[in-house]
Amino acid sequence: MAAKASGGVQSVERVFELLELITDAGGDVTLSELSGSTDLPLPTIHRLLRTLVSLGYIRQLPNRRYALGPRLIRLGEGANKQLGALARPQLKMLVDRLGETANMAVLESDMVIYIAQVPSPHSMRMFTEVGRRAHTHDTGVGKALLAQLDNDTVRGIIARQGMPTPTTKSLGTIEGLLADLELIRARGYSIDEEEQELGVRCFAMAVPNAPTPTAISVSGPVTRVDQAFADRAVPMLEAAAAIISSDMNSN
Structure with missing residues (x-):
């Protein structure tokens, strides 16, 4: 994983940025809304969300919005x-x-x-x-x-x-x-x-x-x-x- 100059691990920082954006949005967002709230590339956002969904920290609703998951x-x-x-x-x-x-x-x-x-x-x-x-x-x-x-x-x-x-x-x-x-x-x-x-x-x-x-x-x-x-x-x-x-x- 790439590390930022600050000493932080970039992938971890990105995951928590997405979790905080979803929280700030009231608990559920669309992929496009997330993309508009961060400088992260869309493929990166999608890849991170997919990983978080598989772990149970994010869930995808029937209307395709992403929400905070039960493991949180x-x-x-x-x-x-x-x-x-x-x-x-x-x-x-x-x-x-x-x-x-x-x-x-x-x-x-x-x-x-x-x-x-x-x-x-x-x-x-x-x-x-x-x-x-x-x-x-x-x-x-x-x-x-x-x-x-x-x-x-x-x-x-x-x-x-x-x-x-x-x-x-x-x-x-x-x-x-x-x-x-x-x-x-x-x-x-x-x-x-x-x-x-x-x-x-x-x-x-x-x-x-x-x-x-x-x-x-x-x-x-x-x-x-x-x-x-x-x-x-x-x-x-x-x-x-x-x-x-x-x-x-x-x-």
Whole structure:
């Protein structure tokens, strides 16, 4: 295999370029769409795709489009577990200092997936099962993740997944969501104001420079998670997110 001057193996770099292009396109693309998104020659793209299909990392749909394959699920689940383990010390720090449940989540296939949690010591506390999937628009971590994306990408996610309203306080229109995202971008953190579950408030923040959209949060009953709590929690979330980001990007 030819090696690039940077020291990378060119064929491997090309494979991952194609996988990332398919992911960025929403999970499935045509051969011509891939060709228009990369400088790779068409025969090279076709040869790499054929190899990936044979290995199960890509699948070809009946309409001839290429989609991510099932063998990537195992890799993704393993990576999520490692990511959750890396963040656990910071989540525990948040729980120790704030007394409320801390979570970590990533954006996967247009949905939030929770990959780590440290529960509150209180008997009345929030519990979200690791591995649970949730919508982006009605969760603190989800909105923190969406705020990192441009509005057209957000519109696409909502168009594909919809906007169910589990409570009377849930956002039910794309206009309302985009307005909330503008506030989140301005202040640097999101708030779930009983949008996922009545009586529960959550503060969340994106992890900067994460290799995949990632956010952390603290949540609990509105009787405890109030403005005084927010004044303490937000700086701690910011510090924890910075440390997690540094740990993720360290060699």
